Amino acid sequence: MELLKISKKNFLSFVDKKMSEKKSRIVGVIQKGSHFVFDDLQSSKDLRLDYDVTILPPKKYFQPQKEVMLKFAPKNVESYVAVNSYDPITIFGIHYYDLAAIYLMDRAFSDGDGDEHYIKKRENSLLIGSYPQKHFKQRFSRSVVKDQYYKVADLMLVDMGDEYVIEVVSEKGKNYLKGSQLKKNTYSLKQVEEAKTHIKDDQKLPVTVDIASEFLTRNYYHSVWKYFGDKCFSCGSCVFVCPTCYCFDVCEEIDLTLAAGQRIKVWDGCMLENFAVVADGHNFRRDRADRFKHRTFRKVKYLPDRYRYFGCVGCGRCADACTADIAGPNKVFKYILEKQ
Amino acid sequence: MAETYPHKEVIEKTSIYLPEVATLREKRPMTPFDTYFSFELRDHSLGHRPGQFAEISIPGIGEAPISVSSPPATDNRFEMVIRKVGTVTSAIHSLEVGEKVGVRGPYGTSFPMEALKGSSLLFICGGIGLVPARSAIKYALEHRDDYKNISILFGCKDPAQRLFVDELEQWKQRDDIVFYETVDTTDLSTYLEMSHMDLSYRGPVDEWKSKKWKDNVGVITTLFPKLDYVDPRETYAIVVGPPVMYKFAIMNLHDMELSDDHIILSLERRMKCGVGKCGHCQIEDIYVCQDGPVFYYNDISYIKGVI
Ligand SMILES: Cc1cc2nc3c(=O)[nH]c(=O)nc-3n(C[C@H](O)[C@H](O)[C@H](O)COP(=O)(O)OP(=O)(O)OC[C@H]3O[C@@H](n4cnc5c(N)ncnc54)[C@H](O)[C@@H]3O)c2cc1C
Ligand code: SF4
Numbered sequence: 254m255e256l257l258k259i260s261k262k263n264f265l266s267f268v269d270k271k272m273s274e275k276k277s278r279i280v281g282v283i284q285k286g287s288h289f290v291f292d293d294l295q296s297s298k299d300l301r302l303d304y305d306v307t308i309l310p311p312k313k314y315f316q317p318q319k320e321v322m323l324k325f326a327p328k329n330v331e332s333y334v335a336v337n338s339y340d341p342i343t344i345f346g347i348h349y350y351d352l353a354a355i356y357l358m359d360r361a362f363s364d365g366d367g368d369e370h371y372i373k374k375r376e377n378s379l380l381i382g383s384y385p386q387k388h389f390k391q392r393f394s395r396s397v398v399k400d401q402y403y404k405v406a407d408l409m410l411v412d413m414g415d416e417y418v419i420e421v422v423s424e425k426g427k428n429y430l431k432g433s434q435l436k437k438n439t440y441s442l443k444q445v446e447e448a449k450t451h452i453k454d455d456q457k458l459p460v461t462v463d464i465a466s467e468f469l470t471r472n473y474y475h476s477v478w479k480y481f482g483d484k485c486f487s488c489g490s491c492v493f494v495c496p497t498c499y500c501f502d503v504c505e506e507i508d509l510t511l512a513a514g515q516r517i518k519v520w521d522g523c524m525l526e527n528f529a530v531v532a533d534g535h536n537f538r539r540d541r542a543d544r545f546k547h548r549t550f551r552k553v554k555y556l557p558d559r560y561r562y563f564g565c566v567g568c569g570r571c572a573d574a575c576t577a578d579i580a581g582p583n584k585v586f587k588y589i590l591e592k593q
Numbered sequence: 594m595a596e597t598y599p600h601k602e603v604i605e606k607t608s609i610y611l612p613e614v615a616t617l618r619e620k621r622p623m624t625p626f627d628t629y630f631s632f633e634l635r636d637h638s639l640g641h642r643p644g645q646f647a648e649i650s651i652p653g654i655g656e657a658p659i660s661v662s663s664p665p666a667t668d669n670r671f672e673m674v675i676r677k678v679g680t681v682t683s684a685i686h687s688l689e690v691g692e693k694v695g696v697r698g699p700y701g702t703s704f705p706m707e708a709l710k711g712s713s714l715l716f717i718c719g720g721i722g723l724v725p726a727r728s729a730i731k732y733a734l735e736h737r738d739d740y741k742n743i744s745i746l747f748g749c750k751d752p753a754q755r756l757f758v759d760e761l762e763q764w765k766q767r768d769d770i771v772f773y774e775t776v777d778t779t780d781l782s783t784y785l786e787m788s789h790m791d792l793s794y795r796g797p798v799d800e801w802k803s804k805k806w807k808d809n810v811g812v813i814t815t816l817f818p819k820l821d822y823v824d825p826r827e828t829y830a831i832v833v834g835p836p837v838m839y840k841f842a843i844m845n846l847h848d849m850e851l852s853d854d855h856i857i858l859s860l861e862r863r864m865k866c867g868v869g870k871c872g873h874c875q876i877e878d879i880y881v882c883q884d885g886p887v888f889y890y891n892d893i894s895y896i897k898g899v900i
């Protein structure tokens with residue numbers, strides 16, 4: 254992989270130049286109150302690459318919370334058209350674990366019959382990643398993410414103090430850099446590696462990812478499910494903030510004028526009570542413990558079985574969002590180990 | 594939120610969510626809540642295999658997964674039987690012949706009719722489970738010589754809820770297949786209390802008030818003793834019915850020494866997208882819309898609560 258470097262000052266003018274070119278929508282991490290979010294950049298000055306974690310992961314750009322798939326005139330079957338709404342988009346500062354999550358989403362939406370609504374949005378995106386520069390008390394990414402994030406990143410920024418080292422991951426990323434004030438990298442690989450990993454995680458998965466699935470399967474009937482299930486409020490916060498949760502509901506909407514309608518996808522989640530209810534009212538996952546178990550197994554076993562990579566990227570958002578303090582998958586492992 | 598870039602909306606020609614147009618050609622009530630529909634696609638056949646389903650859309654109302662009840666066809670028609678239970682199914686019920694619906698599909702796995710060639714088939718169908726099973730039954734009857742014994746067991750709640758009654762009569766008459774049926778009860782008084790239900794079609798209720806049911810009464814497993822010896826090595830059971838039926842049917846099949854890889858079932862789950870994306874139909878690591886709805890029981894028997 255080619256390594257280049259750029260001074261922070263020149264990097265910011267590079268971002269400003271990209272914004273003024275208006276060739277794509279430019280999104281980055283900005284501060285909102287005491288939190289950080291991905292949002293459209295107004296100026297490179299707003300870009301905060303020193304953030305701890307964002308409230309929502311960047312999945313919202315590829316699978317918006319509410320997304321129109323079809324438009325139609327009510328009652329007129331002939332009028333169905335499939336629509337997709339997107340701009341070319343460049344996103345600055347996606348932490349490596351969120352990129353690992355995008356890799357999983359890419360797999361899920363292109364597997365079998367591909368979902369054009371997602372795929373087109375991704376094809377029109379350029380992802381510029383980074384490595385955390387600040388602690389976040391719930392994060393355990395180092396213990397669950399390998400290097401799959403390189404499969405989706407176009408460029409990675411490594412903070413060296415006054416400069417960034419840029420890892421040029423894709424051809425698309427390389428082209429994007431054309432015309433910027435780049436220099437050859439002068440740091441040793443060891444220095445770069447140190448800069449990428451010097452912020453240690455505060456948490457970790459207490460078993461290695463390679464045995465996690467087997468470990469959990471052995472504990473399919475453990476009391477942990479009921480214990481955590483009893484504490485769960487079924488609020489769904491943990492799935493909405495999760496970068497690897499992409500389940501959705503399909504709903505119908507009619508304009509107030511009644512002249513036009515649309516079929517939309519909306520975020521949905523298996524922790525919500527009615528997710529698996531069928532028409533006669535039968536709920537295939539009625540107990541909170543069953544829903545809690547399903548969500549955890551999906552991360553630890555079902556996704557890895559399908560896509561080889563661990564289905565939780567350790568961002569810690571769920572743990573932060575959960576009022577019951579049970580949502581972090583690492584906590585399930587911890588509890589089981591303590592009870593053994 | 595300020596947007597710095599103009600929004601672009603494009604038409605997707607190949608969306609997996611885009612329905613095609615089909616026209617309702619025939620409609621006929623079968624029971625107080627189930628209606629038969631025959632739809633026709635414009636210029637091609639649905640191309641389904643027995644046991645598959647399709648998503649039927651009414652613009653402005655929504656979409657519902659429905660099994661195809663007819664066997665594979667060369668023309669553009671396909672048949673469905675739909676129970677009125679909620680918004681979408683009610684909207685489909687109120688369609689007139691000549692009106693149109695949206696169709697996506699066919700989706701999912703099918704009964705392995707090719708692989709079953711040379712074997713005996715034992716169909717066990719409960720209530721509306723006859724609807725998907727019928728596509729396989731009719732297929733097997735069209736290719737009668739490809740299979741050894743064909744036995745069909747059908748059970749429903751009461752005589753007024755029997756589906757495809759003309760065909761049931763024909764199956765009963767045939768001497769190259771075995772057909773037994775049963776009802777749980779002959780008591781029709783519950784229909785009188787169903788004032789909340791729109792019993793627009795009272796035909797079978799009125800009919801069975803004056804007629805006496807002479808056949809078997811009892812749950813579907815009471816039909817098993819009527820069967821002659823079933824050779825477990827050459828027989829495959831195809832089981833489709835309401836969730837409660839599976840456990841008892843499978844217990845009986847085990848008593849007859851059928852192994853789990855000789856038991857084939859079709860499962861129902863909540864479905865939305867039908868194409869393995871939305872997550873609603875997941876049972877553990879399985880997506881019922883893609884890995885199912887038809888399964889060999891030995892592939893899923895490890896899952897707690899699967900039936
Ligand atoms: C593979 C498969 C095959 C089916 N075959 C048939 C059939 O041949 N005939 C028949 O009458 N019914 C069939 N069903 C059930 C049918 O899909 C539901 O009855 C129907 O979706 C209910 O929708 P509704 O809007 O009328 O009901 P409502 O109660 O208003 O439904 C509310 C919402 O729940 C969803 N929903 C409720 N139950 C189900 C369900 N079981 N599956 C998926 N979504 C559900 C609907 O999409 C709807 O958005 C089948 C279901 C599946 C999964
Ligand atoms: S955030 Fe916590 S309480 Fe809410 S659904 Fe998730 S686990 Fe349950």
Ligand code: SF4
Nearest residue numbers: 495565566568569571
């Ligand atoms: S399960 Fe929790 S920690 Fe894991 S990726 Fe999702 S939000 Fe992050």
Ligand code: FES
Nearest residue numbers: 867870871872882
């Ligand atoms: S119905 Fe959406 S994943 Fe199966």
